[in-house]
Amino acid sequence: MRTVKKGLMTLLGITLIGTQLVACGSTSDSAKTTEPAGNDKKETTAETPKDTAKPVEITWWNFPSFQALDGEVGKYEKQIIEAFNKKYPEIKVNLEMITFEAGPEKLNVAIASNTAPDVIYDAPGRILDWAKKDLLAPLDDMVTDEVRKDVPEALWKQSMVGDKTYMYPINTAPFMMGVNKTVFEKIGALDLLPLDRPDRTWTFDEYKKALQAVKEKAPDIIPSGFFAKSQAGDQGTRAYIANLGNASFLNDDYSKIAINTDKAGAALDWIRQGVKDKLVVSGSESLTGGDVNDLFLQGKLAITLNYSPVLRAQNKTLKKAEFEDVLVPFPTIDGAKPKLEPYLGGMAIFNNGDDAKIAASKKLIDFIANDPEWGKKDLIQTGGLSARSSITGLYDDPEYTYAEQARDFYSNPPTIVDGYAEVRTFWFPELQRVLLGKATGKEALDEFAKKADEAITKAKAEAGK
Amino acid sequence: METRVRKINPNVLRDWFMSYLFLLPAFGFFLVFVAYPMLRGIYISFFNYSLRKFEYVGLSNYIDLFHNEIFIKSLWNTSLLVIITVPVVIVFSIFVAMSIYRKKEFARSFFRGVFYLPAVSSVVSITVVWGWIYHPNYGVLNYLTGLFGAEPISWLGNEKTALLSIIAVLITTSVGQPIILYVASLGNIPTSYIEAAQIDRASSWQIFRKIIWPMLMPTNLYIIVITTINTFQCFAIIQLLTSGGPYYSTSTVMYGVYEQAFKLGNFGMASAMGVILAVIIGIISTIQFKYFGSDVEY
Numbered sequence: 001m002r003t004v005k006k007g008l009m010t011l012l013g014i015t016l017i018g019t020q021l022v023a024c025g026s027t028s029d030s031a032k033t034t035e036p037a038g039n040d041k042k043e044t045t046a047e048t049p050k051d052t053a054k055p056v057e058i059t060w061w062n063f064p065s066f067q068a069l070d071g072e073v074g075k076y077e078k079q080i081i082e083a084f085n086k087k088y089p090e091i092k093v094n095l096e097m098i099t100f101e102a103g104p105e106k107l108n109v110a111i112a113s114n115t116a117p118d119v120i121y122d123a124p125g126r127i128l129d130w131a132k133k134d135l136l137a138p139l140d141d142m143v144t145d146e147v148r149k150d151v152p153e154a155l156w157k158q159s160m161v162g163d164k165t166y167m168y169p170i171n172t173a174p175f176m177m178g179v180n181k182t183v184f185e186k187i188g189a190l191d192l193l194p195l196d197r198p199d200r201t202w203t204f205d206e207y208k209k210a211l212q213a214v215k216e217k218a219p220d221i222i223p224s225g226f227f228a229k230s231q232a233g234d235q236g237t238r239a240y241i242a243n244l245g246n247a248s249f250l251n252d253d254y255s256k257i258a259i260n261t262d263k264a265g266a267a268l269d270w271i272r273q274g275v276k277d278k279l280v281v282s283g284s285e286s287l288t289g290g291d292v293n294d295l296f297l298q299g300k301l302a303i304t305l306n307y308s309p310v311l312r313a314q315n316k317t318l319k320k321a322e323f324e325d326v327l328v329p330f331p332t333i334d335g336a337k338p339k340l341e342p343y344l345g346g347m348a349i350f351n352n353g354d355d356a357k358i359a360a361s362k363k364l365i366d367f368i369a370n371d372p373e374w375g376k377k378d379l380i381q382t383g384g385l386s387a388r389s390s391i392t393g394l395y396d397d398p399e400y401t402y403a404e405q406a407r408d409f410y411s412n413p414p415t416i417v418d419g420y421a422e423v424r425t426f427w428f429p430e431l432q433r434v435l436l437g438k439a440t441g442k443e444a445l446d447e448f449a450k451k452a453d454e455a456i457t458k459a460k461a462e463a464g465k
Numbered sequence: 466m467e468t469r470v471r472k473i474n475p476n477v478l479r480d481w482f483m484s485y486l487f488l489l490p491a492f493g494f495f496l497v498f499v500a501y502p503m504l505r506g507i508y509i510s511f512f513n514y515s516l517r518k519f520e521y522v523g524l525s526n527y528i529d530l531f532h533n534e535i536f537i538k539s540l541w542n543t544s545l546l547v548i549i550t551v552p553v554v555i556v557f558s559i560f561v562a563m564s565i566y567r568k569k570e571f572a573r574s575f576f577r578g579v580f581y582l583p584a585v586s587s588v589v590s591i592t593v594v595w596g597w598i599y600h601p602n603y604g605v606l607n608y609l610t611g612l613f614g615a616e617p618i619s620w621l622g623n624e625k626t627a628l629l630s631i632i633a634v635l636i637t638t639s640v641g642q643p644i645i646l647y648v649a650s651l652g653n654i655p656t657s658y659i660e661a662a663q664i665d666r667a668s669s670w671q672i673f674r675k676i677i678w679p680m681l682m683p684t685n686l687y688i689i690v691i692t693t694i695n696t697f698q699c700f701a702i703i704q705l706l707t708s709g710g711p712y713y714s715t716s717t718v719m720y721g722v723y724e725q726a727f728k729l730g731n732f733g734m735a736s737a738m739g740v741i742l743a744v745i746i747g748i749i750s751t752i753q754f755k756y757f758g759s760d761v762e763y
Contacts, residue, residue, distance in 0.1 A: 108728075130516075230710075286710070421728075425724070435622070438712065
């Protein structure tokens with residue numbers, strides 16, 4: 001009996017101590033959360049001689065930004081780390097691959113629970129939002145004057161908050177439309193595409209003629225795509241409507257939504273009519289960008305509206321039908337220069353309060369972006385163009401040559417607007433309202449602008465606190 | 466006055482200790498994984514908790530929610546989901562169970578297997594298959610309706626059909642367990658009661674209503690409560706099939722919790738939604754226990 005009692009008391013004692021420890025840990029965590037992360041921030045340079053010899057362990061979370069090597073996701077990243085460790089053996093890099101579907105949510109949970117990774121390769125949409133919330137370490141000390149001048153202003157706008165750089169820009173590509181060239185060749189309508197023009201610009205009417213030709217001469221093929229189910233790929237629909245209506249998504253000082261013009265509304269109405277006329281895929285309100293691109297890869301869709309050189313490279317092995325795909329810009333009412341949203345990929349560092357880790361993370365980023373051997377290899381593995389204007393001709397492919405040229409059409413991307421994460425949640429429900437016939441294009445865009453403007457104002461106010 | 470000292474039997478004391486010792490791990494898990502998160506969730510619901518921001522806002526999250534038309538629509542959609550799904554699952558399960566429980570063992574096993582298969586399969590896999598069935602361009606459902614001359618329908622893209630389409634999937638994944646339980650419960654009802662009623666020339670409906678249904682009450686209670694809770698918490702099917710659309714017509718409270726917490730990082734608001742959902746489930750379960758709870762001895 002005594003033994004049992006003693007054992008029981010010991011167990012209870014351990015449990016109580018354990019509970020206290022957990023409680024203490026929890027308290028300190030809460031304390032951390034109530035204080036702005038940036039308060040104790042110290043800017044750390046990539047070259048901190050004191051830290052170079054000390055072993056440091058950092059965590060790198062990576063979306064599949066690099067194409068899978070031998071079909072294995074993360075294999076290429078492991079090779080980067082191996083090469084990096086030859087140069088910096090004292091830095092241990094723990095790689096975790098995340099997906100575009102579940103990764104953002106995983107990151108939100110990690111940040112909220114103070115377990116964010118040290119390094120992330122991502123796009124500005126999320127990175128700028130984290131930067132505005134003071135979660136990231138500034139990278140200005142690792143951007144040389146040469147790099148600063150070599151990266152176009154439009155890309156810096158997506159990498160900076162105020163005068164501080166939070167994302168090291170690496171690869172880019174203009175978001176455009178993808179065309180199944182083989183279909184147009186087969187129906188003898190190749191001349192309806194703007195491929196013979198150096199900048200490939202075209203008018204809305206020319207575009208409609210091309211769609212009509214597919215509908216009439218290749219009835220098994222859906223002329224064009226559209227989608228409004230979930231947020232992924234929203235840049236495709238945004239740029240499509242903005243260009244069809246010769247509008248901009250944001251006003252000049254990024255303080256308001258500007259896409260709610262009459263012409264953009266009319267473009268949206270045309271899309272709804274296009275579904276009825278079988279020029280646009282039916283059921284688009286229940287399709288995602290991925291669903292539409294799948295139709296394109298299966299050879300069942302003539303023109304998809306969410307395509308880029310990066311996606312084109314990634315899709316090479318995913319095609320279910322043999323066809324040649326080419327890039328074209330979004331058409332505009334009068335054939336004016338299109339406004340293309342730039343995709344930008346780059347790296348950022350979470351400020352987890354450890355200067356040694358921040359310094360080590362900067363070395364990793366520098367290695368990935370600028371190592372004489374790996375910098376170029378890494379770019380090619382992303383399938384994108386270099387963020388730097390001076391690095392061109394990476395690929396022997398006319399579509400890349402055209403994509404380089406199409407960078408001239410870069411416009412201010414919506415990702416830089418305050419409250420972007422919330423703004424984008426209002427977009428697809430309004431498109432769905434039009435597709436369901438519950439609102440005209442103009443009404444829906446006005447409603448979107450109203451909600452989005454409120455979100456922008458709220459986010460600006462919070463940022464100013 | 467003589468004080469009587471009550472002696473405690475050492476064996477009883479040892480049994481008492483041992484029983485609590487065995488309960489301790491389960492209780493520990495309950496504290497860590499159920500009680501603490503629940504209380505923490507309630508606590509967080511009074512804060513503006515977005516990523517690393519943690520600011521006390523009192524009842525503000527709750528007030529905002531009840532002024533938010535999307536949340537009100539989500540509440541309505543959730544109610545519709547429960548009001549339609551639960552009765553259909555109960556009626557369908559009883560119907561199937563009544564049809565098979567007197568069949569031969571082989572047939573009974575076969576049908577139980579057929580209906581139980583969706584319950585043991587991954588909801589995600591089943592939902593993906595349904596996504597293809599409902600596909601507006603290449604779905605088998607449109608193909609079948611097309612054989613009768615019907616125009617293709619965007620099942621998940623139409624406000625009138627989207628919620629019903631989700632309910633259909635929810636029902637197929639929910640009926641497996643109730644059918645198994647009803648078949649087992651029906652098998653436990655003494656045949657003498659039914660035979661006696663038959664001798665008294667009671668109709669099938671009278672036998673069901675006066676004998677079978679009352680004797681199924683404990684099973685009914687369990688199935689109704691569990692199906693109601695599961696339906697309230699339905700998430701994967703909505704996320705995969707419609708993402709709450711079109712125009713919030715399939716958005717539910719649970720989906721709203723996910724959007725607020727994991728997409729927007731508003732954990733305070735998401736917690737408030739979770740608390741409201743928990744309160745609703747608690748009230749409805751209490752009512753169900755009151756009206757369906759009864760002691761039946763076979």
